[in-house]
Amino acid sequence: MKYYTKMILLLFAALAALLLGIGIGSVYVSPADILAIISNYFFETPLPETLPVSYPAMVLNMRLPRVFLAFLTGAALAMGGTVTQSILQNPLASPFGLGISAGAGLGAAIVITFGLTAAGLGAFLLPGVSLSFALATVFLVVFISSRLDKGVSNVTIILVGTVFSLFCNAVMNLLATSAPAYTARIQLWLSGSFSMKEWNAVWILALASILGLVFFLFYSRELDVMTFGEESAQAMGVDLVKLKRILLAAIAVLTGAAVAFVGIIGFVDLIAPHIVRRWFGASHKKVLPASALFGGTFLVLCDLAARTLLPAREIPIGSITALLGAPFFLYIFFAGRKNQ
Numbered sequence: 001m002k003y004y005t006k007m008i009l010l011l012f013a014a015l016a017a018l019l020l021g022i023g024i025g026s027v028y029v030s031p032a033d034i035l036a037i038i039s040n041y042f043f044e045t046p047l048p049e050t051l052p053v054s055y056p057a058m059v060l061n062m063r064l065p066r067v068f069l070a071f072l073t074g075a076a077l078a079m080g081g082t083v084t085q086s087i088l089q090n091p092l093a094s095p096f097g098l099g100i101s102a103g104a105g106l107g108a109a110i111v112i113t114f115g116l117t118a119a120g121l122g123a124f125l126l127p128g129v130s131l132s133f134a135l136a137t138v139f140l141v142v143f144i145s146s147r148l149d150k151g152v153s154n155v156t157i158i159l160v161g162t163v164f165s166l167f168c169n170a171v172m173n174l175l176a177t178s179a180p181a182y183t184a185r186i187q188l189w190l191s192g193s194f195s196m197k198e199w200n201a202v203w204i205l206a207l208a209s210i211l212g213l214v215f216f217l218f219y220s221r222e223l224d225v226m227t228f229g230e231e232s233a234q235a236m237g238v239d240l241v242k243l244k245r246i247l248l249a250a251i252a253v254l255t256g257a258a259v260a261f262v263g264i265i266g267f268v269d270l271i272a273p274h275i276v277r278r279w280f281g282a283s284h285k286k287v288l289p290a291s292a293l294f295g296g297t298f299l300v301l302c303d304l305a306a307r308t309l310l311p312a313r314e315i316p317i318g319s320i321t322a323l324l325g326a327p328f329f330l331y332i333f334f335a336g337r338k339n340q
Contacts, residue, residue, distance in 0.1 A: 003286055006279060010293045014071070017300040021067035022059060024304060029055055029063075065202050066194045069261065070303040070317075071296035072205040073194075074268055076212060076258040078295020079288055080251045081269025082276070083216055086223045086284065087247050088154040089230070091332050094269040095255040098161030098248075101266070102168035103137025104130040104259040109172045109186050113179045127201075127260035134256025137164055138248050152241050154230075157248075191316030192263040194303055201261040208257040213292060215250055219243070220284040227282055265318050267325020268295055274332060 023029045029037075032048075037056045039045045047056065080095045095101060107129040110116070116125065141161045142152065149156040176186040216223070222243055225233045230240055259265070272295035273287070280286045299317075302324070306315040 003280065007290065007293075010290060010297070014293050014297045014300075017297045017304075018067055018071065021070065021300045021304050022063045024308060025063065027055075027058075029059060034059060065197050065199050066303070067300055068202050069197050069205065070194050070300045072202065072209050073258045073262050073265065074272070074295035074297070074299025075292035076205065076209045076254050076295075077265065077268040077299075078272035078276075078291040079209070079212055079216060080255045080258075081295075082273040082284070082287055082291045083223065083247055083251055084269065085273050086227050087244055088158060089227070090154060090158060091274065092270070092329065093154075093158060094266075095251055096264075096266045096269055097158070097165065099137050099141060099164035099168060100134050100161075100252050100255045101259050101264045102165040102172075104134035104256045105190060105264045106168040106172055107131075107133030108189050108260070108263070109175045112182050112185050112189070113175045124200075127204075127257075130260035131253070131256040134252045134259065135249065137168070138252035140164065142245055142248060146241070152244060157244070188316070189263040190318070192265040192318040192321075193314075194262055194317065195314065197261065205257055205261060208254060209292070212250065212254040213288060216247075216288050217285060219247065220288065223247075223284040224282065263318070265299070265321055267321045267328070268299055270332075271325055271328050272298060274328075 019031045019034060022034050023031060033051055033055065036045070036048055036051065037059045040047050040056065041060060077095070080100075084093050084095055084098065085091060108126055110133075111126045111129050116129070141157060141164055145156045145160045146152050148160070172186065172190065176183045176190075179186075222233070222238055225236050225238055226240075226243075233240055255269075272291050276287055276290045276294050280290045299321070302320045303317055306317045306320050309315060
């Protein structure tokens with residue numbers, strides 16, 4: 001099957017997932033009604049006479065931003081996972097495992113626990129601090145790795161990132177325990193949620209995702225070379241240490257932007273790259289856009305499951321992705337050992 005045919009199929013799957021995510025909930029909204037509401041908003045076309053009065057506000061202000069934010073979060077995490085696995089040449093590597101997500105979560109926990117405020121930032125203070133902590137985490141990981149290993153080997157980065165992830169999670173649990181009034185909010189952040197999100201978050205993450213995709217595509221040739229090993233990359237004149245720092249910083253920005261608005265969501269950055277590579281091959285010009293589409297579709301469906309599996313209750317989105325991701329992690333691990 002040709003690349004463009006695969007992308008068209010993936011695009012249709014993404015559109016179907018978006019319509020399902022918008023339509024299914026406490027009340028069902030048909031695809032025709034969804035399209036009519038969107039058309040009315042942009043082009044002022046008449047709404048069907050049988051459409052309940054409450055549906056347009058519900059679709060435009062509640063379901064659309066939630067579903068789009070879920071899609072963009074999945075796309076951002078999937079792209080970050082694709083690049084992380086390529087530069088570290090490890091099928092189990094991910095921004096989540098490197099401590100980037102945990103660092104962003106620690107920043108959020110500090111803001112929540114101490115009730116920090118800043119004039120002019122308002123609701124953007126918490127995402128801003130989370131993103132700053134994500135960047136600080138990756139810079140510290142690279143700095144310590146370079147001190148321990150001048151060549152900044154992939155194994156060193158993974159080990160140091162794992163240590164930072166454990167440390168940040170320990171501090172977050174300490175904050176949650178020491179401030180009972182904020183425990184529920186911190187735990188919700190640690191589990192991830194798309195509930196009650198506004199359009200501002202959607203626009204910011206959309207911009208970050210588009211810029212991230214363009215940036216990574218610019219380095220697609222170098223990423224292709226790095227996939228074949230560090231020695232091959234060095235033989236072709238790639239400055240590995242410099243490139244790793246640049247790409248890890250970009251991964252931190254993209255992952256931090258996603259985590260900053262919705263909390264910590266694991267395993268999307270592990271699952272999406274593997275499935276997409278099986279279908280699209282190794283070329284990053286093909287894999288990166290496909291990973292974004294697949295990751296977005298996957299997380300929209302996970303969010304739909306989180307909202308509908310239990311009546312009148314919502315399962316944390318991180319629990320859904322973990323239920324699917326943990327067995328997938330074991331499959332990759334044992335499949336890799338079998339092939340060695």
